Amino acid sequence: MTRATTRQPAAGLAALLLLMAAAAPASAAPRSTARHLEGTLPSGAAYMIDTPDHWNGTVLLFSHGYRPEGAPNPAVNTPDEPTKKLLLKEGYALVGSSYATNGWSVEQAVPDQLAALDAFTGKVGEARRTVAWGESLGGLITTTIAERHPGRVDGSLSMCGLVHGGVANWNSTLDATFALRTLLTPRSGDSDIPLTGFKDASEAAASAKRLGASLSTAQNSAGGRARIALAAALHNIPGWNDPGTPRPAPDDYPAQQVNQYTAVRGLVAQPGFGWREEAERRAGGNMSWNTGVDYSAMLARSSHYKEVKALYxxxxxxxxxxxxxxxxxxxxxxxPGAVRYMADHASPSGRLSKPQFDIHTTGDALVPVQVENAYGRAVTEAGRAPLLRQAYTENAGHCTFSPGEQLAAVHTIDHRITTGHWADTSPSALNSRAHQADPTTPARYATYRPGPYPRPYQGRSRIVQQDVASAHATSPVQP
Structure with missing residues (x-):
């Protein structure tokens, strides 16, 4: 009887420990097995999961960028394979989805990404930390998740993201195509080119072809080049936007204009018409306007004002x-209904609840770096400035970050989540982290402050509440 009494507590304790070990969440003891998992979400979107040999407890939820209708739509969980290998080597787990549809699919992407995160939890386990990150349109999706579903993530990283939102994006695109049509086609018989409200994709393609032809002709004359530069300035298209070309001197306006022309030609060929038509179909009509817009004032605010004056x-x-x-x-x-759609689904408010780190290239023609100025102002006005940090790489192109630069950004937001305070986000500190993560690729973080966004910020809390479909208005001309 005495022996049984003395052994029972030990046996009970052993059983209790075994029970606790079996019930312990993955966050207490992350699995140490590399796995690659793929599957299908209830929406039909595909998902992809990769886990490292030794998981550090952090999962990165990656949101990919825009994919046109008809393009392949695979699931991805990192921007590129070299970055994936480095992240897995450091112990990060990775997850991402394809989204149920291609196109301007923020409405569909957000629930699909959250469902992919649920799939990760079910198949791998609960993470200690969850970081949402994404590039381009995926940067907007990431910011939307961060603002509207803060309970699902601990922090976020937007890379070259459309953080100004859908309303501002399509208004800025309209500003450029409107200026091109007005200034390049008034005597050509093409001044009736539809810019919005397309009946179908074929009408959008026809408009792009007609305006593109006028654009090519205009580039052959000094006056045409000056007018193209004016349209580029309204969209804040930089004079160096191709990493494969040398950077023009600050006062080499002809060379800068050639680079802008290439970017404007791309804008007309795809986002300005084809991508717009798909977005309009999704929104239920045209979601952008320029009634009451003062283009003289916009040009004066542009960082390319001196270039335009010189070329003219x-x-x-x-x-x-x-x-x-x-x-x-x-x-x-x-x-109005289309504006409300974009405001409801794809326009950040700046009301962050968790920390976010944004990075952007300075020579981005597709999503000009000034969008960071717009989002920074929105976050500041919402009283959340301590939660946001922004940094810039001195490079041309859209989302042309090296693996080292991306890992430096991941480390920065991970440190903020883990410690509760921001580490040094100066260019030298970020470049040091980039070199440590991958000494074989460039580290180009630089001191930079983007100029103002051409139009006033049009995030969710700033959407004009008046009837934007009112009678056409003209803007005053400044002397």
């Missing part, structure tokens, strides 16, 4: 006259 002077054209023509041209109105 060299061509012997009157910039004031062309700005008057822009002011007099009948304007484009939006469909």
């Amino acid at each position: 002077k060299s061509a012997g054209l009157s910039l004031r006259s062309d700005l008057r023509d822009l002011a007099r041209e009948p304007r484009v109105s939006a469909k």
